[in-house]
Amino acid sequence: MSLKSFLPSLLLGLTLQAQIQITAGDLPSAGELFTVSQSRPQPNLNFLSTGANYTWDFSQLPADTQIAVEWKSPLQVPQYMISCGNANFQALFLKVADSLPTPTVSVRDLYVFLRKSPQQMTVHGIGLTANGVPITECYRDPDEIYVLPLSYLREDSTTFWLRLQIPLPAGGAVTFAQRGYRLHKADGYGQLRTPYGTFSVLRLYRENYQRDTVYLNGIPVQSRDSSYLELEWLGQGAGIPLLRVTGSFSRLGGTFTFIPTLIQFKDEPRSSSLLIGGSKPSITPNPCRGVLYISAPGQRYVLYNLIGNVVAEGEVPVDGVLRLASDLPEGIYFIRLWYEGKEYWHRFALVREG
Numbered sequence: 001m002s003l004k005s006f007l008p009s010l011l012l013g014l015t016l017q018a019q020i021q022i023t024a025g026d027l028p029s030a031g032e033l034f035t036v037s038q039s040r041p042q043p044n045l046n047f048l049s050t051g052a053n054y055t056w057d058f059s060q061l062p063a064d065t066q067i068a069v070e071w072k073s074p075l076q077v078p079q080y081m082i083s084c085g086n087a088n089f090q091a092l093f094l095k096v097a098d099s100l101p102t103p104t105v106s107v108r109d110l111y112v113f114l115r116k117s118p119q120q121m122t123v124h125g126i127g128l129t130a131n132g133v134p135i136t137e138c139y140r141d142p143d144e145i146y147v148l149p150l151s152y153l154r155e156d157s158t159t160f161w162l163r164l165q166i167p168l169p170a171g172g173a174v175t176f177a178q179r180g181y182r183l184h185k186a187d188g189y190g191q192l193r194t195p196y197g198t199f200s201v202l203r204l205y206r207e208n209y210q211r212d213t214v215y216l217n218g219i220p221v222q223s224r225d226s227s228y229l230e231l232e233w234l235g236q237g238a239g240i241p242l243l244r245v246t247g248s249f250s251r252l253g254g255t256f257t258f259i260p261t262l263i264q265f266k267d268e269p270r271s272s273s274l275l276i277g278g279s280k281p282s283i284t285p286n287p288c289r290g291v292l293y294i295s296a297p298g299q300r301y302v303l304y305n306l307i308g309n310v311v312a313e314g315e316v317p318v319d320g321v322l323r324l325a326s327d328l329p330e331g332i333y334f335i336r337l338w339y340e341g342k343e344y345w346h347r348f349a350l351v352r353e354g
Helices: 003-017
Strands: 033-039 054-057 065-072 091-100 107-116 120-130 133-147 155-167 173-194 197-216 219-225 228-234 243-252 255-267 291-294 300-304 310-315 321-323 331-339 342-350
Touching: 054 197, 120 155, 133 173, 173 255, 291 331
Parallel strands: 054 173
Antiparallel strands: 033 065, 033 255, 065 091, 091 107, 107 120, 120 133, 133 155, 155 173, 173 197, 197 219, 197 228, 228 243, 243 255, 291 321, 300 310, 300 331, 331 342
16 A cells, blocks of 8 residues: 555544543533524434444434523622622523422522532532522532543542422421432543534433432422433533433333433524423423413323323313323323414423322
C-alpha cells in the first residue's frame, strides 16, 4: 500500500476510535434556554444496546410536544435566593413544575437548585411556593447527578437525601422524604441520530434506586419504591442531553423488558401547536387514584399503557371527570387528546390505595 492510500485509511481508523469526554463546560449554564421535544412511547425501539463506536439511530422519533427549558441564575428567582448556598450566585435554578396537584395546599413554582464545578454537577436544594409562601429545603445529602469528567467506561456511585416539610393551612404539616443512591456508568460512545441531527456522543447509563415517603404530622402515610433507569446521550457543548430516556423493567412473557416511560431529545422549535402551555388541555391530579379531571369536556381521547396498547377510548364526559376502569392496574399511562383541532399527549401515573 502506498503512503498516499495509507494515510486516509489511518485517519479513518483514528476517527472511528475517537472518544469524547464530557466536562463541566458541556453542561448547562445560567441564562441558557433549550427546546426539548417529547415523544410518545416507542416500545419497538432498542434503547439499551450500546458499546464502543456504536451508532444509535433514533432519527424517526416523533416530536409530539415541546417544552422550553430555561436555566436561571439566583437573581432571576429572588424568592429562593438566600438558601442552600444560592446567595454566592454560583447556583443554577431549573423550574420542574408550574404547579402541583395537592388536595389541601396550593403549590406553585417548583424549582431545583444545582451547582456545577469541574468535579460534579449536584442538586443542592428545592424550592416551592405553598399558599403564596416561598419554602426552601436543602438536601441533607446533596444529589450528584454528574461526576466529572465523564469518559468511556467510567463508573461511580452517589447517594442523596431530601426532606421537605410543607405547613398545612389548618395546622400541622405534610413532609415529603426521598432517599436513595445512583449507579453511573458511561457504557458507550459513537454517533447518535435524532430528528435534530447527528452527533458524536457519550452514553451514560444510570440506575436510580430511591424510596419516597409521605408523613402527615410526623406519621408515615405512604411509602413507595420509585426506582427507575435513566439513559442519556451527551455531546460536547450540547448543554443538555441530546437524548434522554427513562423507564423501568417489567416482566413480559416470562422475561424482563425495558419499558421507556419518558423520551426527550434536544430539538429546535417546530410548531406552536406542539409547545406545552397556552390553551393546552390539562389533566389532574397526577398521580391519580382512578379519576382524572380533564379540561376538554366532550373531546375525543385514547388511553395507552406503557407498551402502546389501547386500554380505553371515547369522549371526555361533559363534566370533565374521566373515571378509569377499576381493573386497570397501577402504572404509567399516556392519554392522547384532540382539542381545538390539535393533538396533545399527557403522561400520568395511576396508583391504587395500598
